Amino acid sequence: MLRNIPYAFFRIKHSSSVSGEDLKNLRKFYAPILGSDAILLYEYLRDLSFSQSDETGFYDYDSLTYLLNMDVDTLNSARIKLESVSLISTFLDEFNRKTLFIIEKPLDSTGFKKNLILANKLISIIGSKNFERLVGRERNIYLSKASHLLDASASFDEVFPESEEDLTITFSHEVDSSMIKTQEIVEEIKDKLSFNTFDYPNPYEAILKTDSRYFYSQISHKIPTQSVLNLIKESREKGFGDPCLNLVFFYAYNSKEVSSININYVTKIVNDLIKKTIFSFEAIERYLDEMLKIKNKVAVSKINLYKATYLESLQREDNQNN
Incomplete structure (x- = not known):
């Protein structure tokens, strides 16, 4: 996980086209979990991915702070939240010192119901009744017990504890x-x-x-x-x-x-x-x-x-x- 983006100049790609219906799914299912800042950042990056031309292929990450009215900490927090639920993927081109964001399509109601981690998280925030209204009343055998399930799977941070050394981006191959x-x-x-x-x-x-x-x-x-x-x-x-x-x-x-x-x-x-x-x-x-x-x-x-x-x-x- 990158707390900060080391290379401000970035380009955006989308693995598959994100439609207006996908954005509805984004707001409906992800907004309660991620918050409005992450949703705004996703929609803005998605729009940029469609508006790119030969003249506007690269963007400045820092400029997003005033374009979206977010400070840099809020911006990075929103980006990390999007990464954590696989809505964006971040890649670093260390040779050219630029960043590549890949926009991923949000899950629809069917996909969301099958994802127990996200489904349980959403249920814990909005409640079972509201969850049923969002995704529909049909429920699979796993989600019928969702309110009683405890996610016991290890998180990435538990398995790979962060250290300051791991989070440091070295800009030069010759340090000494x-x-x-x-x-x-x-x-x-x-x-x-x-x-x-x-x-x-x-x-x-x-x-x-x-x-x-x-x-x-x-x-x-x-x-x-x-x-x-x-x-x-x-x-x-x-x-x-x-x-x-x-x-x-x-x-x-x-x-x-x-x-x-x-x-x-x-x-x-x-x-x-x-x-x-x-x-x-x-x-x-x-x-x-x-x-x-x-x-x-x-x-x-x-x-x-x-x-x-x-x-x-x-x-x-x-x-x-x-």
Whole structure:
């Protein structure tokens, strides 16, 4: 279970078409169990899955907070509830750093009656008489005893207890700077700087996918000093992912206050974010983007332009694969 979505950009598919009648079943049978927020999120995602075009294939998960008037915790809670009853499935594309939601068709009255877990849950909420009104008076042999049944099956959480380690999404394959010797890093970066052979020319894609040691050199055109390497290592140890640190490097380099990356300035920003327990890439991106616009007195920051170009490339790639 993902408490938070690590990759904000998402695409939606539906395994089978969800009709207006299916939405009636959704509201009738699932609303008492899931609540209105989950129902609203499902219907909104379902609508997006039908309205997708080549131009609007990708969406921003964080934008749902204001489009649906939900805070991020409420949004994630609604998503998790939908996942728990198999109304949506969530998949992560770790290479392209995007999320795929697959919309599943709600059960009808027949399917709901056969699902003892959901049926018993609904009966416990609305009562047997109301349940009969919803699904019809015909009842199978199992549901005739539903009010006396105790669901003794193990839940997923009981079998696989959650740990903080399991819930942590690691953004970089290289977590510890000691995995590659400093001299080897320096030699490789020298070659990349000399021939401009960094893996991702688009800075926004580089922010998402590049090890911070290399990203620092890509935008500053300098070999990382030991103080830079130490900052990267310490930030990782405190749970600050490489994409988040790359954002700070980019912000520091493009801020008018400094002509290059001032490591003390970067350290101050990182420590402030860690102190405020802000580790979400999307939250840091919004925060730094607003600061950059204010400092540089621009309506659109450079990172937004790079981001738009990157999203267009993802869309083209997705169209070619479909």
